[in-house]
Amino acid sequence: MVISIILAHPDLKSFNHAIAKTAVETLKSNGHKVIFHDLYKEKFDPLLPAKEIPEDTRLPDKIKKHCAEIAEADGIIIIHPNWWGQPPAILKGWVDRVIRPGVAYEFLEGDSGEGVPRGLLKAKAALVYNTSNTKTQREQNVFGDPLETIWKNCIFGLCGITNFHRRMFNVIVNNTEKQRNNWLESVAKDINIFFLNDIF
Numbered sequence: 001m002v003i004s005i006i007l008a009h010p011d012l013k014s015f016n017h018a019i020a021k022t023a024v025e026t027l028k029s030n031g032h033k034v035i036f037h038d039l040y041k042e043k044f045d046p047l048l049p050a051k052e053i054p055e056d057t058r059l060p061d062k063i064k065k066h067c068a069e070i071a072e073a074d075g076i077i078i079i080h081p082n083w084w085g086q087p088p089a090i091l092k093g094w095v096d097r098v099i100r101p102g103v104a105y106e107f108l109e110g111d112s113g114e115g116v117p118r119g120l121l122k123a124k125a126a127l128v129y130n131t132s133n134t135k136t137q138r139e140q141n142v143f144g145d146p147l148e149t150i151w152k153n154c155i156f157g158l159c160g161i162t163n164f165h166r167r168m169f170n171v172i173v174n175n176t177e178k179q180r181n182n183w184l185e186s187v188a189k190d191i192n193i194f195f196l197n198d199i200f
């Protein structure tokens with residue numbers, strides 16, 4: 001199976017990079033083909049230009065490749081820190097440019113965009129890993145856990161993926177090495193549940 005991993009964190013020494021490394025290694029040892037994008041490393045341009053908005057536009061090769069990969073992925077893994085209750089801007093721009101009509105969703109005939117779209121992504125599962133410095137209860141009670149709504153409902157639900165699993169690792173700023181190792185083990189365990197082998 002082909003699994004797409006999208007990582008958005010500028011620091012190679014970050015826990016987000018450690019999550020990505022664990023995910024790549026575990027998937028490969030399960031026999032999957034991994035398509036890994038470190039958006040900062042590849043200097044992904046997050047700005048959606050006006051000419052790219054129409055569905056039938058001619059896309060730049062780089063965006064066309066991202067679109068083809070995400071459309072064909074059997075599984076998707078997104079990894080990023082919580083920045084102001086949102087993904088880093090580089091990842092928001094990736095969503096704007098890649099999770100586009102005709103690739104990730106479409107409107108039914110007679111619907112010019114006001115209705116409920118049909119999801120087109122064929123991935124059988126999507127996993128999202130986040131890190132933050134806010135305890136879970138405060139994130140939920142005070143901020144309403146916006147990343148859960150964004151990824152589960154606004155993006156993957158809308159694009160047809162309901163087998164969704166998200167994990168927030170917190171609090172990063174004062175954690176221990178033992179805690180980090182336990183968290184990385186839990187990433188490998190998740191992957192073994194969701195993407196064990198070709199029959200997942």
Ligand SMILES: Cc1cc2nc3c(=O)[nH]c(=O)nc-3n(C[C@H](O)[C@H](O)[C@H](O)COP(=O)(O)O)c2cc1C
Binds near residue numbers: 134
């Ligand atoms: C621009 C920016 C915005 C941030 N916003 C939040 C936030 O809204 N809530 C929060 O708990 N942590 C916030 N943080 C802290 C990061 O979530 C935290 O540094 C990161 O998850 C740590 O993971 P890492 O070790 O992989 O860098 C923010 C950090 C930055 C740089």
